[in-house]
Every structure is written in C-alpha cells, then in structure tokens.
Amino acid sequence: MAIRELLRGTVDWTRLEAVARTVAERNGRTAVRVEFLDADNWLSTPMIVDDEWFVKVVTPQNSVVHAVFTAGRNLGAFSSGTEGFFDHVGTPLALAEREFEAATRMRAIGLNAPRPVDAFEVEGLGVLVLEYLPDFRTFDDLADAEVESHASELFDVLSTMHDEGLAHGDLRGENLLVYDDELYVIDATTVREEGFAGARSYDLACALAELAQRIGAREAVAAAREAYPVADVLAARDFLDFVALRPDHDFDGNALKGEIERVAT
Known part of the structure; x- marks a missing residue:
C-alpha cells in the first residue's frame, strides 16, 4: 500500500481547495460542495462537486505514472507482434484535455459518454470536469x-x-x-x-x-x-x-x- 500511495501521489488540501474554488468561479457559483471518492485510481484524484460534476485532478506525479504505464503497454504490444501504439502526453493539463477531447468526439458520433464540461489548469494541476452520472x-x-x-x-x-x-x-x-x-x-x-x-x-x-x-x-x-x-x-x-x-x-x-x-x- 505504501508503494501504491507513493506512485499515485497525494494532493495537499490547499491545492484541492484551489481546484474547487476555480470550478465554482468558472461556473458562476460562490461556493460548491465537494465529496471525495475512495477510488483506486492511479492517474487522478476524483471528486464529485455539487452532485453535478465529476472532477478529476491530475498531478505531475500522475503524469509520470501514466508515462510508465504507457511504456509498459507498448512493450506488451511489441510482444504481440506489432509496433507500440499507446501515446503519452507530457503534462497534467494535456492529460485532462485529451480525455475531454475523447468524450467530446464520442458524443459527436452518437455514443454515450459523460458530457465534458471543462478542462483547465490550476497551480500545475490538470483539472477535467465531466457531467456526473448518479447511480451508475x-x-x-x-x-x-x-x-x-x-x-x-x-x-x-x-x-x-x-x-x-x-x-x-x-x-x-x-x-x-x-x-x-x-x-x-x-x-x-x-x-x-x-x-x-x-x-x-x-x-x-x-x-x-x-x-x-x-x-x-x-x-x-x-x-x-x-x-x-x-x-x-x-x-x-x-x-x-x-x-x-x-x-x-x-x-x-x-x-x-x-x-x-x-x-x-
């Protein structure tokens, strides 16, 4: 568990407060209610805001872990007889923007995906805001x-x-x-x-x-x-x-x- 926590990294409370405050400001609200999820997620810190938005907070450490995962997956692809096809983007903001774009493209072709709301950067953190689906x-x-x-x-x-x-x-x-x-x-x-x-x-x-x-x-x-x-x-x-x-x-x-x-x- 200690190794897992080291790899995943943590986000201190003041930076998470900055994320929540920015989400509120970008959506015309003076305050929001935040619920943190006890999720086994290696690539972001997930939270629910006002029971309306699902927010992923991506740290530089998450980006490093993503690079390691990507390299490992590409090695696996080589073992299957093809060139590696997984792609890594280098910053927390780029990771957030990439998922925003993927959700946008899926919805554009008529597939179900949570509605992408926003992607931005706060204090070096990438922030992705999606529609929250209750009771999924x-x-x-x-x-x-x-x-x-x-x-x-x-x-x-x-x-x-x-x-x-x-x-x-x-x-x-x-x-x-x-x-x-x-x-x-x-x-x-x-x-x-x-x-x-x-x-x-x-x-x-x-x-x-x-x-x-x-x-x-x-x-x-x-x-x-x-x-x-x-x-x-x-x-x-x-x-x-x-x-x-x-x-x-x-x-x-x-x-x-x-x-x-x-x-x-």
Missing part, C-alpha cells in the same frame, strides 16, 4: 446475466468508435458504465494514428476478454461476430496473451482462442 453501475457491478444483455451493445459501440477512427485503448469493466440501462464508455486514452489497426485489434481483444470471463467464450465471440467480421476477431486473438497479463482481466485464454479458431473455420 460499472460492468464489474453487474450480475453476469446483465452483462450478457449488454454484450451486443458493447461491440456495437466499439465498432462505431472504430469506424469513426477512434480507439479506446483501456477497455475494461470499470470503464464501462450502465446508466438508465444504457451503456456509457469512459476513460478513453490516446493511441498513435499510425498504430490504429493494432489499437483496434487490442480493443476488440479486451472486450472479448472482459465478456468471456463473465458469460463464457462462446457467447463472447458470438456477440463480437454480430459487429465484426471473422478477420477482425482473428486479429484480436493475437493480443489475448498481452491482455491476459493485465490484472483486471481474468479469463481462460486457451478457451477463448479455441472458440475464435472454431468460428474462423
């Missing part, structure tokens, strides 16, 4: 039957992103929200344009792994095939060993590869 649940919170009911929707969303030249880059259960029985996607990252084909296959591999561990390999592959041709699913197979290294995916890689190969033949 992540995929991790859903019963397996509910996950299965959203399986086809997940691949439809992913396919729409990919058709519009967008890749997620960090698809996992906690980045998939269900609100008012609709699927929302959050925390999309940046990938290099020249590596888009690899990022697309990686996204699909992550989605297959996420579903296979909940509803089974056959059901996951069948849902993917509703939105993607066999060739795309086969390309995703090459990234499954890389995905299996991530602690947030716990699936039977051999079973999933076998089901993909069965469908392909």
